[in-house]
Amino acid sequence: MKAADRVASFGTTVFAEFSRLALEHGAVNLGQGFPDFDGPDxxxxxxxxxxxxxxxxxxxxxxxxxxxxxxxxxxxxxxxxxxxxxxxxxxxxxxxxxxxxxxxxxxxxxxxxxxxxxxxxxxxxxxxxxxxxxxxxxxxxxxxxxxxxxxxxxxxxxxxxxxxxxxxxxxxxxxxxxxxxxxxxxxxxxxxxxxxxxxxxxxxxxxxxxxxxxxxxxxxxxxxxxxxxxxxxxxxxxxxxxxxxxxxxxxxxxxxxxxxxxxxxxxxxxxxxxxxxxxxxxxPDAYFQRFAADYRARRDKLRIALEGAGFAVHPCDGTYFLMADISGAGKGDDGAFCRWLTTEIKVAAIPPSSFYSQEHKADAHRLARFAFCKSDAVLDEAARRLATISTRK
Ligand SMILES: Cc1ncc(COP(=O)(O)O)c(C=O)c1O
Structure with a gap:
């Protein structure tokens, strides 16, 4: 009944863990890398x-x-x-x-x-x-x-x-x-x-x-x-x-x-x-231009919210993810920070150490990944919640 070695070391993914935590705590989920809206009708x-x-x-x-x-x-x-x-x-x-x-x-x-x-x-x-x-x-x-x-x-x-x-x-x-x-x-x-x-x-x-x-x-x-x-x-x-x-x-x-x-x-x-x-x-080309322009606006909205909450945000030239430096928050490494953010601030992000090999996980300890493939209402609510971080300090 033992699983083969090729899968035995695989655990559940960090996405499953944080989606469950987000659900349990009513957090706005900026962890998952998929849009909360559909494509063209x-x-x-x-x-x-x-x-x-x-x-x-x-x-x-x-x-x-x-x-x-x-x-x-x-x-x-x-x-x-x-x-x-x-x-x-x-x-x-x-x-x-x-x-x-x-x-x-x-x-x-x-x-x-x-x-x-x-x-x-x-x-x-x-x-x-x-x-x-x-x-x-x-x-x-x-x-x-x-x-x-x-x-x-x-x-x-x-x-x-x-x-x-x-x-x-x-x-x-x-x-x-x-x-x-x-x-x-x-x-x-x-x-x-x-x-x-x-x-x-x-x-x-x-x-x-x-x-x-x-x-x-x-x-x-x-x-x-x-x-x-x-x-x-x-x-x-x-x-x-x-x-x-x-x-x-x-x-x-x-x-x-x-x-x-x-x-x-x-x-x-x-x-x-x-x-x-x-x-x-x-x-048509107009679809692709509009698509990138809409995402640029979402990126900027989330970046402003994160910077307002006191995080340095790394430049993002593509994708729908932002990496923020969370080292100033004093909440421990990326895993501890993301757990705190999800359960206390009620905004879920992903600890990026799961994207690094064992030997380099420490590179990620000061970072959190936020997804901005979300509708305006969800990003606005996340921004409102993130703003409570600076008033807590
Ligand atoms: C870099 C990268 N490659 C591939 C995929 C998976 O793409 P698909 O959903 O088409 O399997 C993802 C999904 O998040 C991704 O971020």
Whole structure:
């Protein structure tokens, strides 16, 4: 009855713990990274119409052709990237499955994967299930000489070896809000080339970028197209995280390996939602501009509330997360602070130490992650509650 080693060390996630705590204490939940509002009505109608029209049986394993064609058009429109919808795209159940399938496709026991931390936790879990080993590179908080999160080039170079199979880059980056620059991506790409590694670019927040920051797709940089797999999904860009439509884009030899894993993981993905996301990807530019502008306003509202409560907030150029320095609050480390904030102030945030390896968890002890993918009324209520912190001092 004993669970296999590959899952035995997994606990419940920090999100489950804090959602339960938030519910118990009537806290406004800024922990969970999903919107409390839905995406466009016409895209909901597209899913309903697909169901009514009988799009209800297994989709083609590699993904509905209409969705793959829409992804090809979307890549051309936003990144001037040409991809063959028949050979260079595969569809999965969310980016989470795309991550798992990619790891299954390329990582064997003892193989190494370079991961920037803080990281999206499914990278590390997937590598563990494959028997691989993560080599961590720290994203360091802004300081006197860096106005954004940054990494040490020597530390990055030292993380590579002749066993490196993959490098995960997440841009825009959850939870720091960092958007990797062209120069940074070029440097990472050069190391991938030198060590014959695959660059896996997780771009689920690709449309959540705040000017003047610009999202650069690593696959479009010189020399990187042949060794980059771009992962993304419709969850964040269209506010339908529950639909779980994700994809992998890349050169045929890489995509066909990912597809081989997919056919034995979930085989195929929800047909009516694929039809609807195909329409979403073809929404006019105005949708994407408005989407980013609305999120910018939410970001600024939450930043002002947090600063008003006495926290230093790190710059956020993308995603829907803010990292705040909570060291001045005197409530202990990130876990203790977030428990206090949830139970006493009744605003839930996530302690970021769960996004760091054991050896670097201390980096997170002065930080808390706040999600601003919430309606104005919820953010206003959170701001009202946060304002009580300064009057308590
Ligand atoms: C960086 C990152 N990658 C992937 C995902 C998962 O995406 P999906 O919901 O499409 O599985 C998330 C969700 O929070 C994320 O933050």
């Amino acid at each position: 016409e895209i909901k109608a597209a899913a309903q119409n697909a169901i009514a029209a009988g799009v209800n049986q297994y989709a083609v394993s590699q993904g509905a052709v209409a969705l793959r064609q829409a992804l090809s058009a979307h890549s051309k429109r936003f990144y001037d990237q040409t991809i063959d919808p028949m050979r260079e795209v595969a569809v999965q159940s969310g980016c989470t499955e795309a991550i798992f399938d990619t790891v299954m496709a390329f990582v064997g026991p003892g193989d190494e994967v370079v991961v920037f931390e803080p990281y999206y936790d499914s990278y590390v879990a997937s590598v563990a299930m494959a028997g691989g080993v993560c080599r961590y590179v720290r994203l360091r908080a802004p300081d006197a000489t860096h106005d954004r999160y940054w990494f040490d080039e020597r530390e990055l170079a030292a993380a590579f070896s002749d066993r490196t199979k993959l490098v995960f880059v997440n841009t825009p980056h959850n939870p720091t809000g960092k958007v990797f620059t062209r120069d940074e991506l070029t440097l990472i790409g050069a190391l991938c080339t030198q060590h014959d590694a695959i660059l896996v670019s997780d771009e689920v927040y690709e449309h959540l970028v705040f000017a003047p920051a610009v999202h650069v797709r690593p696959a479009t940089l010189p020399g990187l197209g042949d060794r980059t797999i771009t992962l993304s999904s419709g969850g964040k860009s269209f506010s339908f995280t529950g639909w779980k439509i994700g994809w992998a884009i890349g050169p045929e030899p890489l995509i066909s390996a990912v597809q081989k894993a997919h056919q034995w993981v979930t085989f195929a993905t929800a047909s009516p939602f694929q039809a609807a996301i195909a329409e979403a990807l073809r929404l």
